[in-house]
Amino acid sequence: MNSRNMALMGGAFLALTFGAVAQDAKAPTGPIEITVGAGAGGSPDVIVRTISKIMNENKIVENPIVVQNRTGGGHSNAYNYVLGKPGDQNTLLTLASPVFTTPIVQGTPSVIDQTVPIATLVQSELVLLTPANSPYKTLQDFIAAAKENPGRIRIAGGASGGNDHLVTALLEQKAGIKLTYVPHESGGAARATFLGGNVEGHFGTLSEGLAVIQSGDARGLAILSEKRRPEDVIKDVPTAKEQGVDVVYLQFWGIGGPPKMDPALAAWWADKFKQATETPEWKEYLTKTMQITEFHGLDDAGTYFKREQDTFRELLTSVGLAKK
Amino acid sequence: MVLDMLMQGFATCFTLENLSFIFLGVLIGQIVGALPGVGPAAGMALLLPLTFGLEPVTAIMMLAGIMYGGQYGGTLTSVLINVPGEASSVMTAIDGHQMARAGRAGAALSIAAIGSFLAGISACLAVAFVTPLLSGFALRFNAPEYFLLGVLGLVAAASLGSSPIRALIAAVLGLMIGLVGTDPLTGAPRLNFDMPALYEGIDFIPVAIGVFGIAEVLSSLERSDEVAPIRTRLRDMWLTSEEWAQSRLAIARGGLIGLFVGIMPGAGASVASLLAYLNERKFSRHPERFGKGAIDGVAAAEAANNSAAHGALIPMLALGIPGSGSTAVLLAALILHGIQPGPRLMTTEATLVWGLIASMFVGNVFLLIINLPLAPAFAALLRVRYVYLAPGILVLSLVGAYAATLDMGTVWMCLFFGVLGWLMIRFEIPRPPLVLALVLAQLVEMSVRQTLLLSFGSLDIFIQRPISLALLLLIGAMIAMTIVNTIRRRRVAP
Numbered sequence: 159m160n161s162r163n164m165a166l167m168g169g170a171f172l173a174l175t176f177g178a179v180a181q182d183a184k185a186p187t188g189p190i191e192i193t194v195g196a197g198a199g200g201s202p203d204v205i206v207r208t209i210s211k212i213m214n215e216n217k218i219v220e221n222p223i224v225v226q227n228r229t230g231g232g233h234s235n236a237y238n239y240v241l242g243k244p245g246d247q248n249t250l251l252t253l254a255s256p257v258f259t260t261p262i263v264q265g266t267p268s269v270i271d272q273t274v275p276i277a278t279l280v281q282s283e284l285v286l287l288t289p290a291n292s293p294y295k296t297l298q299d300f301i302a303a304a305k306e307n308p309g310r311i312r313i314a315g316g317a318s319g320g321n322d323h324l325v326t327a328l329l330e331q332k333a334g335i336k337l338t339y340v341p342h343e344s345g346g347a348a349r350a351t352f353l354g355g356n357v358e359g360h361f362g363t364l365s366e367g368l369a370v371i372q373s374g375d376a377r378g379l380a381i382l383s384e385k386r387r388p389e390d391v392i393k394d395v396p397t398a399k400e401q402g403v404d405v406v407y408l409q410f411w412g413i414g415g416p417p418k419m420d421p422a423l424a425a426w427w428a429d430k431f432k433q434a435t436e437t438p439e440w441k442e443y444l445t446k447t448m449q450i451t452e453f454h455g456l457d458d459a460g461t462y463f464k465r466e467q468d469t470f471r472e473l474l475t476s477v478g479l480a481k482k
Numbered sequence: 483m484v485l486d487m488l489m490q491g492f493a494t495c496f497t498l499e500n501l502s503f504i505f506l507g508v509l510i511g512q513i514v515g516a517l518p519g520v521g522p523a524a525g526m527a528l529l530l531p532l533t534f535g536l537e538p539v540t541a542i543m544m545l546a547g548i549m550y551g552g553q554y555g556g557t558l559t560s561v562l563i564n565v566p567g568e569a570s571s572v573m574t575a576i577d578g579h580q581m582a583r584a585g586r587a588g589a590a591l592s593i594a595a596i597g598s599f600l601a602g603i604s605a606c607l608a609v610a611f612v613t614p615l616l617s618g619f620a621l622r623f624n625a626p627e628y629f630l631l632g633v634l635g636l637v638a639a640a641s642l643g644s645s646p647i648r649a650l651i652a653a654v655l656g657l658m659i660g661l662v663g664t665d666p667l668t669g670a671p672r673l674n675f676d677m678p679a680l681y682e683g684i685d686f687i688p689v690a691i692g693v694f695g696i697a698e699v700l701s702s703l704e705r706s707d708e709v710a711p712i713r714t715r716l717r718d719m720w721l722t723s724e725e726w727a728q729s730r731l732a733i734a735r736g737g738l739i740g741l742f743v744g745i746m747p748g749a750g751a752s753v754a755s756l757l758a759y760l761n762e763r764k765f766s767r768h769p770e771r772f773g774k775g776a777i778d779g780v781a782a783a784e785a786a787n788n789s790a791a792h793g794a795l796i797p798m799l800a801l802g803i804p805g806s807g808s809t810a811v812l813l814a815a816l817i818l819h820g821i822q823p824g825p826r827l828m829t830t831e832a833t834l835v836w837g838l839i840a841s842m843f844v845g846n847v848f849l850l851i852i853n854l855p856l857a858p859a860f861a862a863l864l865r866v867r868y869v870y871l872a873p874g875i876l877v878l879s880l881v882g883a884y885a886a887t888l889d890m891g892t893v894w895m896c897l898f899f900g901v902l903g904w905l906m907i908r909f910e911i912p913r914p915p916l917v918l919a920l921v922l923a924q925l926v927e928m929s930v931r932q933t934l935l936l937s938f939g940s941l942d943i944f945i946q947r948p949i950s951l952a953l954l955l956l957i958g959a960m961i962a963m964t965i966v967n968t969i970r971r972r973r974v975a976p
Contacts, residue, residue, distance in 0.1 A: 197807070198527025199814035208818055211534050227527060230887050231681035232664070238678060264671055264681065312936060318669025340625075340935045341667055343748075343928060346803045346810070350747045353801060354621040356936055369802055369824025446820055479669055 184422040186247040189222045192413070193240055194252040195233025202254040203227060205280055205411050208443050213434045221248075232260035237269045244418040250276070250427070253412040253463065258470045259319055265481030270467050273414035274424050275460035277431040282409040282449045283383040284325060285367035285395060287352065287360045287376040297380040297401040300359065304335040312338045312357040314348040322348065322361050324473040325382065325407045329398075331476065332405050352376070363409070364448035368392055382407045387448070410466065412459060428455035487832065488610055491840030494833060500540050501844065507544035508845045511551020512852060515558075518565050518691050519882025522552030522791075523807040530815055538819035539834045543841040545815050546795075549808040550602060550842065553751065553788040554849045557594040558860060561587055561780075563875050565695035569686050570751035570790070572917050573759040573783035575694065576642070580775035587864055589721050591857035593729050593777055594784040595850060596721075601737030601785035602846040605792035608741055609799070610839050613828070616793075617800035620745045625932035626943050628748045630953035632926035635753055637960055638760040639918040642773065644910075646964075652906065652915040659684050659916075660923025667931045679891035686921055687886045692899025693906065693913045695879040699872045700904040720858070729781035732762050740786030744793025747805050748929070751790040752921050758786030792842065799835055801825055 192210060196202040203225065210223040228236040233256035240251040251257070251273060261268050286297065294300040304311040315322025318341045326339050340357060342348040345366075352360035353375055361382075362370070368391060370376040378395035382405050386393055398405040413431060415424050434440060435451045444451060454462045474480040494500065514525030526548045533541035556571035561578035574594060581590040608616065636657075640649045662673045663683025674680040721729075736758035743754035762782035763772045772779050794805030795812075802824040804810035816823050821831055828835050863871075883896040906913050937943035944950050 197810075198523060198530065199804075199807075199810040199812075203527075204814045204817050207531065207814075211531065211818070215534075225531070226888070227524075228888055230685070230889065231678040234678040234681055235887060235889055260681070263669065264676075310938070318665075318667060320669075323669070338935055338938070340932050341669070342932070343666065343924070344804075344810075347747055350621060350797070350801070350803050351624055351932075353803075354624050356624050365822055366802075366824070369822070369826065373825035375825065442820065446822055447817065481671075 184420065184426045186221060186423060186426075188248055189224055190219070190248050190250065191224050191226050192250045192252060193226050193228055193236045194254075195228060195231075195236030195256060196252075196254060197229045198227055201282075201409075202252050202411055206252050206413075209279060209431070209434050209440065212437055212439045212443075213430060216434070216437055216439070218433050218437075219430050232256045232263070234260055234264075234266075237273075240414075240416050241269065241272055243416045245420070246416045247420070247423060249416055251414045251416070253414050255321055255409070255470070258463075258467050259474060262471050262474050262480050263319055268467065270414075270463050272417045274417065274419040274421075275456060275463055276413045276415055276424055276427050277456075278410060278412040278452065278454045278459050278462055279431065279435065280411050280444070280449050280451050282363045282447075283381055283387070284321075284361045284407055284409065285364055285381050285392075286329075286379045286398070287362055287367055287370065288358060288379050289352070289355055290375055290377050291355075292358060292377070294358070294379065295377070297396075297398055297403060300379055301333045301335055301403065303358075304333070304337060308336040309338050311335075311359065312340055313359040313361070314340050314342060314351040314357040315361060316345045316348055317341055317343065319474060319477070319479050321407075321409050323477065324470070325361055325405070327473050327477045328407055329403070329405050333403050364392065365446075368448060371395075380405075389448070410462075412463065414463075424456060428459070431455070484611055487836045488840060490833070491836030491838075492843075494539060494837035495543070495840045495844055500543060500837075500841070503536070503540050503544040504547050504841050504845050505848050507547020508551035508554075508848050509852070511548035511553075512555040512849065514548065515552030515555020516567050517555075517882055517885075518559060518567050518695060518879055519687055519884070519886040521568055521687075521807070522549050523811050524886070525552065526808060526811040526815075530811065530818065533815065534818070538816070538821060539837045541819060542812065542815060542834060542838050543845075545812055546838055546842060547845045549812065550788060550791050550845060551849060552808070553602075553784075553791045554595060554598050554853055556787070557591060557598075557784060559878075561590045561594070562860060562863060563695065563871065564698050565875065565879060566690050566917075568751070568787075569690065569917075569921055570755050570787035571783075572690065572694075572752065572914055573755040574780055574787075576759075576773055576914055577776045577779040577783075580773070581777065581780065582861070582864060584775055586775065586777075587861035588858045589725055589777065590780050591861060592721050592854060593725065593781045595853035595857060597729065597733040597736065597781040597785040598788040598853075599846055599850040600733050601740060601789040602792055602849075603843060604737050605741050605744070605789040606839060606842045606846065609792060609795055609842070613796050613800050616741075616745050616796050619742075620747065620797050620805075621801075622949060623746045623748070625929045625936060626947055626950040627953060628746070628925055628929035629933055630944070630950055630957060631743075631746075631749060631753065631757075632922045632929060634953060634957055634960070635756050635922045636919060636926065637957060638756065639915040639922070641760070641964070642912055642915050642918075644773075644912075648911045649915045652911050652913065653919040656916040656919025657923045659689065660920050660927070666924055666928040667935075677891075679889065679895065683924070684895065684920070685886070685892075686917070688883050688892050688896040689899045689920055690917050691879045691883050692896045692901075693903030693916060695875055696896060696900025697903025697907055697913070699876050699879075700900055701907045702868055702872055725777045728778045731765070732778035732781040733785040735761060735765065736782030736785035737789040739782075740789035741793045743786070744790030745796045745805060747797050747803050748925065750794070750806050751787040752918075753925070754790035755783040755787040756918055756921075758782045795838075798823070799828055802827060 213219040380398040556568035560571040560575035564579040578590040739758040740754040798809040
């Protein structure tokens with residue numbers, strides 16, 4: 159074969175490859191699995207099921223999307239499954255806090271450093287609640303009581319090392335107080351302890367918090383975000399910052415791809431998720447659940463995840479759970 | 483007022499579409515309940531996306547049907563092949579399978595269906611009429627009470643089987659298995675040997691499938707020539723009037739216990755059926771028959787697990803707190819359909835809530851109609867020689883274990899516990915206490931440590947709270963009675 163023919167063939171080959179790229183802009187073929195480490199009904203599960211439903215129903219993504227719960231091992235069944243499929247075109251991983259915290263607690267390599275960042279989907283603000291009949295009217299009352307009686311103010315929350323526990327640690331750090339954290343197997347169980355009048359404090363997402371404020375069971379002491387919520391029922395609850403305590407903590411959920419995922423495919427997904435978060439259905443979901451979407455895609459999302467990973471590591475170290 | 487709402491609920495229910503979906507729901511529940519490994523919660527999650535096109539109320543009716551249908555289905559495999567389909571069917575397996583061996587499988591399945599039905603309908607009435615009252619009660623139950631309830635269960639579990647020492651060995655083994663994984667309080671890893679499969683501890687499912695189903699098959703290999711097919715004659719398929727007389731009160735007592743345990747967000751159908759079974763043995767005029775095929779034991783356990791499944795809806799509807807894994811999926815379904823659960827759900831979404839309550843009456847009737855004629859049909863399955871059944875049981879068990887997590891690790895774990903169960907059969911150590919202790923281990927450990935955090939380390943909390951004090955006295959009385967009985971027997975014996 160002479161050099162001219164080879165050059166021709168090479169050219170044809172290049173044309174074929176690039177032609178394919180231009181044609182379908184890296185759309186994957188076949189059904190897509192979004193793996194989620196939480197059980198059915200958990201927050202991450204509800205979020206990915208909602209967004210997959212929107213993407214399929216609005217034909218943003220034509221491939222059928224299957225949400226697969228791979229529970230167990232603090233989300234490690236789910237992330238190990240995705241980490242074991244480098245370059246796979248049809249699998250995505252739901253990024254929830256255990257994906258960040260389990261490797262830190264177990265002393266295994268970071269998952270975030272290995273997966274390909276695609277998008278942040280949703281953030282949830284937290285509100286510090288106290289029983290409606292408690293003597294604490296403001297965050298300052300609450301903190302003053304904790305300073306007077308160190309360790310005597312009790313917070314009911316979810317599992318140790320989870321968001322509730324870490325935000326409690328953050329509040330302790332920033333306010334210079336010591337609280338007693340009472341962990342529960344689930345957020346629902348913690349809410350039962352709180353509603354039963356057994357503790358002084360409880361962190362809820364805004365929709366959970368709003369439900370118990372409206373029913374007259376609880377009072378909101380502080381919202382842990384940059385600014386107040388606009389809704390009538392909750393607009394009088396000030397932020398922690400306004401009350402002189404710099405605690406801002408957002409729960410967040412995102413999507414990542416398997417290691418070595420084709421960058422063009424990651425970009426395709428980031429674009430699709432962005433479109434989905436701009437639909438009226440998604441906006442309605444956010445309003446109903448009082449969550450927000452601060453969308454970041456690709457490298458921006460990567461920076462976001464890395465920053466959160468550092469925060470998790472710092473807080474887990476402060477509560478003595480990070481494995482060296 | 484409540485009656486009006488309920489009538490409106492029935493009106494919502496009685497459309498062709500809604501009735502078909504309720505039927506579909508209970509049918510699927512029946513099937514997933516019977517499959518070991520795949521529970522109602524997992525079944526509901528799988529079908530959740532398919533409900534997106536439906537009206538929210540139709541979707542919730544169907545999903546709830548899977549939830550309580552599962553309690554009916556779990557009975558099948560427990561009775562026929564001694565593999566509990568659900569954690570809450572362990573107690574049914576004990577006497578139900580013994581009845582099956584004696585050729586009374588049809589009667590066991592019938593009483594289970596009738597017991598579940600009566601308890602289910604009563605629990606629906608409770609949900610309709612006294613939800614606000616009972617949800618207040620549920621909140622008075624917290625860590626100290628859960629701890630004592632768990633201890634009550636453990637004390638009771640230790641009395642299963644012929645010898646207390648052997649039962650204790652099994653129970654302690656179960657508690658030890660329960661320690662593996664993560665410290666529930668601090669979140670620190672423990673005893674996980676750096677194996678991801680053990681990070682969250684050892685789940686009930688592979689253990690139950692292993693020590694019951696697989697162990698049974700292994701043990702049959704040793705005596706394969708002797709196992710004759712179980713002879714069942716047509717007249718053995720139905721209840722005798724004597725059996726019905728024995729079971730009536732058992733159903734009433736079991737249903738009541740199930741309802742109260744079911745409404746507590748920390749307990750669940752498995753604890754409910756355990757307590758109901760043991761309570762029944764105390765009341766029974768023939769406690770010596772328990773464990774050897776007592777029909778009232780089956781009736782009480784089945785009534786309890788079904789009313790607990792319904793009772794779990796009470797904190798969910800009144801407070802927005804899921805009372806069980808299945809109600810957690812129902813809550814998620816509400817959110818996905820754009821309905822925000824919480825303490826005001828019953829007022830803001832009255833049509834949906836009352837439609838759901840009415841649908842549960844209808845669903846329970848469907849389940850009774852499905853199950854009664856099927857009981858003899860399924861019982862006839864046992865006429866097949868065990869040699870031919872065994873491979874089927876093995877496949878069903880292992881597929882069930884895999885389906886629970888989609889991880890081969892669970893299958894290996896299942897086989898491991900199969901060998902353990904086989905050893906237990908050989909050394910005559912009863913298996914139910916092990917599984918029950920495993921279910922109770924986390925409840926007991928978590929709640930005692932929560933209690934001490936809440937009380938800042940003081941034990942006084944147990945006697946300061948009225949419900950807790952009552953439970954404490956009950957446990958004291960149970961232990962004292964056991965000791966007195968043992969001493970008496972020793973005096974008489976020699």
